[in-house]
Each structure stands twice: as structure tokens, then as C-alpha cells.
Amino acid sequence: MSAATPVPNVWVVASHRILQSPSGHQQMYTVMDEGGHRTLLNMGLQPVCYPRVLPQRVEGLLEGIDGLLMGGSDTNVHPHLYGEEPARDEFEFDAERDALVRQLIEVALARRIPVIGFCRGSHDFNVAMGGSLHQWLRDRPGGVKHWEDPEEGLEEQYRERHFVTATPGGALERIAGASRFKVSSLHAQGVNVLGSDLVAEAHADDGLVEAFRWKDESLFAWGFQFHPEWNWRVHPVYGRIMNAYVRACWERMARRLGSDGSPLQALVA
Amino acid sequence: MAKTPHKPLVWLPACHRHLDLSDPGGYTVLADRYAAAVTALGLQPVLFPMAEVDDVPALLPLVDGVLLTGSPSNVEATHFGATALPTDLLDPRRDKLTMRLVREALACAMPLLGVCRGLQEINVAMGGSLYQQLHDQPGLMDHREPEHEDLEVQFAERHEVLLEPRSAFAEWAGSTRAFVNSLHGQGIKRLGEGLVAEAHAPDGLVEGVRVMGAPAFAYGVQWHPEWRHEDHPFYERTLQAFAAACRKHCLEKSGP
Numbered sequence: 177m178s179a180a181t182p183v184p185n186v187w188v189v190a191s192h193r194i195l196q197s198p199s200g201h202q203q204m205y206t207v208m209d210e211g212g213h214r215t216l217l218n219m220g221l222q223p224v225c226y227p228r229v230l231p232q233r234v235e236g237l238l239e240g241i242d243g244l245l246m247g248g249s250d251t252n253v254h255p256h257l258y259g260e261e262p263a264r265d266e267f268e269f270d271a272e273r274d275a276l277v278r279q280l281i282e283v284a285l286a287r288r289i290p291v292i293g294f295c296r297g298s299h300d301f302n303v304a305m306g307g308s309l310h311q312w313l314r315d316r317p318g319g320v321k322h323w324e325d326p327e328e329g330l331e332e333q334y335r336e337r338h339f340v341t342a343t344p345g346g347a348l349e350r351i352a353g354a355s356r357f358k359v360s361s362l363h364a365q366g367v368n369v370l371g372s373d374l375v376a377e378a379h380a381d382d383g384l385v386e387a388f389r390w391k392d393e394s395l396f397a398w399g400f401q402f403h404p405e406w407n408w409r410v411h412p413v414y415g416r417i418m419n420a421y422v423r424a425c426w427e428r429m430a431r432r433l434g435s436d437g438s439p440l441q442a443l444v445a
Numbered sequence: 446m447a448k449t450p451h452k453p454l455v456w457l458p459a460c461h462r463h464l465d466l467s468d469p470g471g472y473t474v475l476a477d478r479y480a481a482a483v484t485a486l487g488l489q490p491v492l493f494p495m496a497e498v499d500d501v502p503a504l505l506p507l508v509d510g511v512l513l514t515g516s517p518s519n520v521e522a523t524h525f526g527a528t529a530l531p532t533d534l535l536d537p538r539r540d541k542l543t544m545r546l547v548r549e550a551l552a553c554a555m556p557l558l559g560v561c562r563g564l565q566e567i568n569v570a571m572g573g574s575l576y577q578q579l580h581d582q583p584g585l586m587d588h589r590e591p592e593h594e595d596l597e598v599q600f601a602e603r604h605e606v607l608l609e610p611r612s613a614f615a616e617w618a619g620s621t622r623a624f625v626n627s628l629h630g631q632g633i634k635r636l637g638e639g640l641v642a643e644a645h646a647p648d649g650l651v652e653g654v655r656v657m658g659a660p661a662f663a664y665g666v667q668w669h670p671e672w673r674h675e676d677h678p679f680y681e682r683t684l685q686a687f688a689a690a691c692r693k694h695c696l697e698k699s700g701p
Contacts, residue, residue, distance in 0.1 A: 188494060190492075192477065193464070195462075195464060195474065197517045198517050198534060199517075199589070199590055199592050199593070199599065199628075200592050200593040200594075201590075201594075201595075201596050201599055202596075203476055203477065203478065203596065204476075204477035204478075205474045205475060205476055205477055206474065206475040206477055206480060206492070207464070207472050207473075207474050208459075208472060208473040208474070208492075208494050209471075209472060210461075210471040210472060210473055210494070210495060213473065213494045213495045214495065217495055222493070223493070223494045223495065224491060224492070224493060224494075225491070225492040225494060226489060226490065226491055226492075227457075227475055227477070227480035227490045227492060228477070228480040228481055228483070228484040228490055229484075229489065230484065233489060237489070
């Protein structure tokens with residue numbers, strides 16, 4: 177068998193949800209939104225998921241991983257993790273994901289594995305670092321509509337809905353090559369108190385944190401409230417963000433394999 | 446290379462579906478009970494989401510076993526020269542991947558276990574065919590689970606299987622008969638090339654197969670050994686035999 181050219185492996189964090197079968201029974205499933213996978217595959221990376229991973233295996237498995245990707249989900253981070261009770265009865269939770277991401281993020285930061293979180297994934301990141309969330313943004317004044325309409329189609333739901341402003345002179349402004357740009361917005365919750373060692377890099381006009389990073393800028397470890405993985409080919413800022421992440425994954429793989437680093441041309445001009 | 450205590454890895458090809466009928470999004474999903482069983486065996490489940498046929502040669506060397514799971518979806522009948530029924534739930538992406546995965550896994554001595562849809566995939570990949578609706582076949586039983594019952598009822602043992610004397614099945618069961626669960630609408634019609642039928646339902650349906658001359662563990666079962674395997678010695682021994690083969694594969698791969 178010919179040896180395949182190695183490409184970075186990205187651990188895609190799954191959600192865990194009860195789904196119904198045609199014969200009427202309900203069972204727990206590991207569920208992954210394909211939007212993030214498609215982007216990784218299109219950018220030349222290999223998505224991997226380890227369901228039901230035991231805590232004692234996480235560190236060993238991360239040795240072979242070059243990036244962590246935490247996508248969105250209809251489930252919410254459990255408010256107990258930031259000292260609150262659930263604000264609404266209809267919230268769905270995912271205790272397995274809550275527990276796993278804390279450990280994944282801790283090890284990833286320590287081992288300098290790039291991290292990207294979108295939407296719920298950014299909430300995972302923030303809460304893991306000791307931050308808290310606004311549980312129901314509709315109750316928060318400010319005039320920016322952050323949530324999608326359920327009747328809309330997927331393309332419509334992911335369209336750019338409001339502007340964000342990057343911190344002047346900040347890392348996001350450099351990565352994105354823009355200081356004010358429009359983003360998608362499909363979320364009911366958002367960052368309230370930013371976690372320790374996290375730096376806000378973009379805000380909506382109502383002051384909500386829309387992008388943040390880990391304090392050490394030399395490691396790509398970011399949370400985005402919007403979805404840079406969606407339509408990254410036609411949205412230059414999304415493309416540049418994803419490109420920066422992909423580059424960081426290639427660099428991590430080069431370090432892991434002890435090679436000189438595979439030079440990677442920018443995928444997006 | 447450092448010790449890798451997390452191995453062996455077992456690749457479980459995922460399914461693709463919507464979360465419910467009103468959900469427009471595409472999702473890659475795996476029923477948790479398979480992952481739980483693999484973990485309970487001391488192995489690590491791994492998913493390669495959206496893996497395609499051309500990825501198989503690169504991905505297979507990363508793992509130590511392949512477990513083809515059951516699914517609400519059916520193998521599309523075009524793969525065995527028939528036409529899918531309007532009522533069939535289909536997953537053409539999984540079909541496409543597993544048709545090749547079965548053959549490649551066998552070619553490189555990768556332990557392979559097919560469960561329910563997984564057995565049917567092995568059979569079709571080896572050139573066999575399926576009954577599309579067993580319950581419409583004269584002389585065959587209805588092998589489906591009762592609708593709208595609790596899982597415990599749906600996964601309860603429903604019929605006997607007759608096991609070939611001196612087969613591995615008979616060894617795992619400690620007998621030439623065992624009771625198994627039954628949750629399937631399709632079933633083996635023409636046996637695939639190189640498959641040996643070693644377990645039959647009382648109506649004659651092939652429920653357990655071995656790949657003849659396979660260099661590693663290569664079995665398929667129509668029932669669900671992952672269900673409550675810890676309470677069911679036949680299921681447990683089946684899975685343990687698969688796990689032992691994965692461990693062996695892992696050891697031989699890492700070499701002395």
C-alpha cells in the first residue's frame with residue numbers, strides 16, 4: 177500500500193443527541209454537522225472524531241491531532257458550569273460534550289494544538305476558561321438581532337446579518353484584513369463574562385463579543401460567534417480566518433512529524 | 446515511537462441523515478450504543494466524517510478494525526441489481542464507502558465485523574443480493590421489530606438461530622442454538638461469493654456469515670450483538686472475539 181502524503185488531522189467535536197428512528201424508538205447518537213467537515217475537507221484537512229472517548233485517552237489521542245474544531249449545535253453549554261440555573265425550560269444540553277471540551281481545550285492549549293470554535297464551540301471555549309454566557313440574548317437590550325428565523329432556509333439563515341468591529345490594531349484586524357465587516361448570526365446565547373486568558377477581538381454594535389482568542393497570539397486558538405466555515409469561498413474575511421487556522425494546523429503537523437514545515441500557499445488572496 | 450495506549454482503533458463508518466424531517470441540514474451520525482460497546486471492549490471508536498471511497502486506502506492503515514453498524518437506512522437495491530422501494534430510507538454515501546471498504550479491509554487482513562446493515566453490506570459487496578422486504582416473502586417470518594415499543598422490547602430476543610456445529614458462532618454460543626434480537630426488513634437472498642452461511646433463522650434466512658479463507662476475523666451477523674452485550678454471553682463472546690482480533694492486528698502492525 178502506498179504511503180499517503182500526510183495531511184493535518186482535525187478532531188471535530190461532536191454533539192450527542194437523542195434521535196428518533198422510523199420504527200419509533202429514540203436513541204442517543206453522536207451527531208456532527210457536516211458544514212465544518214466539508215470546509216475542512218475542501219481545505220485539504222482530515223476530520224476525525226473519537227466518540228465515547230475516555231478521559232484517560234484524550235491526551236494520547238491528541239498526540240496525533242493537528243487541530244481542534246468545535247462547531248455549532250442546537251444544544252447549549254450547561255449553565256451550571258458558570259454558576260447559573262438554566263434560564264429556559266426548552267434548552268437542550270449535552271453533558272458528554274461539556275465534559276470533553278474542557279479537557280480537550282486544556283490539553284490543546286498546553287500542547288499548542290490550534291483551536292477554532294464557532295457559535296456553541298466558542299461558548300464551549302469561553303466557559304472552559306471560566307467565562308459565562310448570556311443565556312437568552314432576546315432579553316438583552318441593544319437592538320442587534322442575533323438569532324435566525326426558523327422559517328428561513330439554510331442559506332438565508334447563514335447570510336450576513338449584522339456588522340462587527342474588530343479591535344483596532346488587534347490580531348483579528350490583521351488576519352481579516354478588515355476592521356468592520358458583516359457576519360452571519362444564528363445564536364440565542366452569547367459571551368457574557370469573557371473567560372480568563374481570553375482577549376476580545378471583535379464586537380457587535382450592541383457590545384456583544386463576537387470573536388476572541390487565547391492570550392498567546394502565537395498559537396491560533398480562537399472562538400467566533402459567527403460561522404467563518406460557512407461560505408468561506410465567497411466571504412473574504414471568513415476565507416482569511418479559515419486560512420489562518422489551516423496554516424496553523426499544517427505548522428502543528430510539521431512540528432509533530434519533526435519535518436521542516438510544509439510551506440502552504442495562501443488559499444485565499 | 447511512543448507507546449499508544451489508546452489503540453486499537455476501530456473505524457465505524459457513519460450514517461448520514463437529517464435530525465428530523467423538518468431539519469434541512471446534513472449530519473453525520475453514529476448510534477451511540479456501537480461506540481459504547483467498542484469502548485467497553487477496551488478499543489477506541491473512530492469516525493472519519495464524510496470519508497469517500499478514494500480515502501479508504503489512506504485511512505485503513507490508521508485503524509485496527511472495521512465495525513459496520515446497523516442503521517435505519519437500507520443498502521440501496523441498485524447495488525444488487527434491483528430497484529429501491531419508495532419506502533426505503535437510503536444512504537448512498539455510506540453504501541458507496543462501505544462497498545469498497547469491505548473489499549479493502551479483507552484484502553489487507555483487517556478485522557471486520559458487520560452488524561445488521563453491516564452484514565448486508567458485506568454480502569452485497571461480495572456480489573450477493575438481498576430480500577428487500579422479508580415480510581412479503583412467502584415462508585419467511587417478519588423479522589422487523591414491533592413499532593412504537595420501548596427499546597427493551599424492540600431489542601428483546603425474538604427468534605432462535607441455528608448455528609453450524611464447530612463454527613465460531615457455536616463456540617461463542619456454547620451451543621448450536623441461540624436466541625437473538627431481530628430488527629430488520631431486508632435480509633440475505635443470494636449469498637455473496639466467498640461467504641459461508643453459519644447461522645440460520647428457523648425460516649432458513651441466513652443470519653450469520655463468515656468470509657471463507659479470510660486472513661483475519663471477518664464475520665457478519667443479522668442480529669445486534671452490541672445490545673446489552675454485557676448481559677448476553679453469546680453477544681459478548683462475539684464482540685470479544687472481534688476485539689481480540691483488533692488487538693492482534695494492532696500488535697502485529699506496531700511490530701517488534
